[in-house]
Amino acid sequence: MAAKAYAPLQVCLHWLMAVLIVATFAGGVYVAGLSLSPAKFRYLAWHKWAGFAVLLLVIMRLAARLRYGAPALPGHMSPLAQGAAHAGHLALYGLMLAVPLTGWLMSSAKGIPLVLFTVVPVPDLVAANPELAERLAFWHTLLAYTLAAFIGLHVLAALKHHYLDRDGLLFRMRLRQP
Amino acid sequence: MKKQILALALCLPLWAQAQVLDATASRLDFTLTQMGVPMKGSFRAFKAEVNFDPAKLAASRADIRIATTSIALPAADAVNEAKKPDWFDVARYPEARFVAGQFKQLAPERFEVRGKLTLKGVTREIAAPFTAKVQGKKLLIDGVLPVSRLAFNIGDGSWRDTETVSDIVKLNFRLTLIQP
Numbered sequence: 592m593a594a595k596a597y598a599p600l601q602v603c604l605h606w607l608m609a610v611l612i613v614a615t616f617a618g619g620v621y622v623a624g625l626s627l628s629p630a631k632f633r634y635l636a637w638h639k640w641a642g643f644a645v646l647l648l649v650i651m652r653l654a655a656r657l658r659y660g661a662p663a664l665p666g667h668m669s670p671l672a673q674g675a676a677h678a679g680h681l682a683l684y685g686l687m688l689a690v691p692l693t694g695w696l697m698s699s700a701k702g703i704p705l706v707l708f709t710v711v712p713v714p715d716l717v718a719a720n721p722e723l724a725e726r727l728a729f730w731h732t733l734l735a736y737t738l739a740a741f742i743g744l745h746v747l748a749a750l751k752h753h754y755l756d757r758d759g760l761l762f763r764m765r766l767r768q769p
Numbered sequence: 770m771k772k773q774i775l776a777l778a779l780c781l782p783l784w785a786q787a788q789v790l791d792a793t794a795s796r797l798d799f800t801l802t803q804m805g806v807p808m809k810g811s812f813r814a815f816k817a818e819v820n821f822d823p824a825k826l827a828a829s830r831a832d833i834r835i836a837t838t839s840i841a842l843p844a845a846d847a848v849n850e851a852k853k854p855d856w857f858d859v860a861r862y863p864e865a866r867f868v869a870g871q872f873k874q875l876a877p878e879r880f881e882v883r884g885k886l887t888l889k890g891v892t893r894e895i896a897a898p899f900t901a902k903v904q905g906k907k908l909l910i911d912g913v914l915p916v917s918r919l920a921f922n923i924g925d926g927s928w929r930d931t932e933t934v935s936d937i938v939k940l941n942f943r944l945t946l947i948q949p
């Protein structure tokens with residue numbers, strides 16, 4: 592448990608997901624502003640594929656977290672700061688699950704099944720239901736923006752540790768330790 | 770639906786020998802593929818004047834008129850788009866029509882119809898296999914026909930890109946005809 596850094600698998604998943612989530616979020620915002628067109632169909636499909644990959648990766652990531660745990664937080668942090676860090680990480684995990692799940696649910700409720708990379712069909716979670724689809728669209732959007740806000744705080748906190756506290760926290764999420 | 774039944778009932782005297790379409794048990798559906806995702810739609814309003822007798826193919830004929838404005842798709846914005854000039858251009862072409870008088874038997878209860886399909890002002894000869902089953906006083910007709918949407922300029926302009934919306938659209942027709 593008292594490892595100094597995250598396991599290599601956890602580090603890889605962290606950065607892969609960071610890139611995917613930022614791209615999926617930006618793609619979602621862009622697609623929501625498009626009117627119906629071939630471009631909208633194309634980018635929305637990419638958004639769904641990337642978002643579904645995030646869902647699969649976060650499940651792997653939770654499994655890795657349970658298997659390898661996490662290194663202890665720096666000793667200089669107050670109990671309050673440690674509690675906030677744990678709560679923030681818990682919220683990130685929850686949101687990383689909830690955002691793609693509401694997207695998948697919305698897609699099903701809209702009556703548009705998910706077909707990964709145009710070839711792998713994914714089962715529908717609920718039957719087509721336009722009213723439900725509208726409510727899910729609201730939740731998908733709200734949760735996605737909440738996730739973006741938490742990621743913003745997460746980045747700020749990491750930068751504070753690195754530049755102000757100079758406690759080397761950022762190195763824990765690197766493959767090679769200094 | 771009620772209106773159609775009424776209209777059919779009014780036409781009945783003129784078509785005394787024709788079979789009557791049971792609109793509640795008849796459907797015109799289609800499936801298109803969008804980024805590999807099958808999307809179902811249908812035409813809710815159509816009239817069919819059909820006189821199909823498996824024993825008298827030479828005298829059989831069919832005339833199906835479809836109200837293009839009755840198109841139904843999973844999303845409201847898709848329905849709006851489908852009515853625009855790039856797609857069905859329902860303002861200029863409110864009706865699609867299939868007229869056929871050539872029937873051929875392929876196997877027991879299996880036939881082929883050959884006729885002219887007019888969609889968006891374009892007329893093309895098409896042939897569709899179908900099954901016809903007698904159930905008491907009802908004749909059940911079922912068929913699937915893949916058609917090229919671009920052959921009829923359905924989905925013009927930027928929509929001609931078949932990487933996003935496939936060219937082939939599968940038409941599924943089920944007609945329930947009540948024998949006179």
Ligand code: HEM
Pocket residue numbers: 612615616617619620622623624635638639640641642643645646690691692693694695696697698705731732735736738
């Ligand atoms: C990490 C994963 C995901 C993130 C960060 C994300 C983010 C977003 C964002 C920001 C929007 C725009 C909301 C708005 O401004 O209205 C959006 C829209 C959407 N997302 Fe996601 N999403 C994710 C996963 C998914 C998944 C897995 C699916 C489906 C399988 C999905 C389906 C959709 C749909 C259908 C829309 C609506 C687009 C439209 O306006 O028509 N999303 N998403």
